[in-house]
Amino acid sequence: MAIFKQNRCIALLVGVILVCFSAISLLGSEGTAKGKNTVQMNHLNSKGQASALTLSSEASTSLVRTKNTPKPMLYTTAANLFHTQRIRQTLEWISPDILKPKGTAVRTGILRQKAAVVKSTPPMVQQVAKTAVAKGSQTVITQKTAIQQHPPTQLFFSRTKLLSQEQRGQATWSYAVSEEDLLLLQKIVMAEAEGEPYQGKVAVANVVLNRLRSANFPDTIHDVIYQKSQFSPVGNGRLKRVKPNGDSIKAVTAALSGTKAVTDDTYFFLSLKLAQDLTVHHSRQYAKKIGNHTFYK
Structure with missing residues (x-):
């Protein structure tokens, strides 16, 4: 201590040496610590990578084990419920039409179309049928028109009535209508029923033909009309003066038909x-009234 006191330079030198030595010591310790820390960090990194690999392998192993090992009750119940719900939703979206084979639906449609075709009448057939009906109606109308224009020249009678042309097989006798008979019948209808309705004209012609058929009256149209005191137009000369109109001709043709x-x-x-003479009215049975004429049996 005395030396240091005596020589301050030496003391300062020693101090500097100590400071340097301390600094060197500190630097050496820091380098060692850094080396140790680096080694430790590398060691930790290697350990971390190894741990990660281990964890991944363990996780994969655990997944494999999870598939093969029974699950906890809570997990399996939830999974089953979810699976059931998905099945129900799937079933709800499935309709009976989807479940049917496609071929069946196509065949069913074809069969229905075939049935509809069979049931419905083809337009050509319908047209032919309509044409046939129209032709049939036209034929009937033509026949009626021909009868009206050309009345029958042969009348067929039974004991009680005038027969139609189709009933000729039931006739007990027949009468040939001449042109003179036809004109005379048309004139008596015109003279007796000019102002009467059409049915009244037909009725007058019916009376003449009924008398022709009856055994109580003459056997020809001429003799029936000209029988004494039977038709007033014959007595007053009107029968010779009249000219038959269209309705009278038509009514006579209808009666003959x-x-x-x-x-x-x-x-x-x-x-x-x-x-003026009402003997018929009082002695005969009333039959019908048409227009101004009253008919008796």
Whole structure:
């Protein structure tokens, strides 16, 4: 200590040496610590990588084990519920039509189309049928028109009535209508029923034909009309003056063809307003009234 006190330079030198030595010591210790820390960090990193690899291998192993090992009750229940719900949703979206084979639906549609085709009548067949019906109707109309324009020239009678042309097989006798008979019948209808309705004209012609059939009257149309005191137009000369109109001609043709406005047992008629002799009215059975004429049996 005395030396240091005596020589301050030496003391300062020693101090500097100590400071340097301390600094060197400190630097050496820091380098060693850094080396140790680096070694430790590398060691830790290697350990971390190894741990990660270990964890990944363990995780994969645990997954494999999880597939093969029974799960806890809570997990399996939830999984089953989820799986059931998905199945229900799938079933709800499945319709019966989807479950049917596609071939069945196609065949069913084809069969229905075939059935519809069979049930429905083809347009061509319908047209042919309509044409046939129209032709049939036209034929009937043509026949009626021909009959109206050309009345039958042969009349067929049974004991009680005038027969139609189709009933000729039941006739007990027949009568040939001449042109003179036809004109005379048209004139008597015109003279007796000019102002009467069409049915009244047909009824007058029916009375003449009923008398022709009956055994109580003459056997020809001429003789029936000209029988004494039977038809007033014959007595007053009107029968010769009249010219038959269209309705009178048509009514006579209809009566000869079988149209009957009165029954086959009607033989008389008169106008109660104009008749002077009412013997028929009081002695005969009333049958029908058409227009101004009253008909009797």
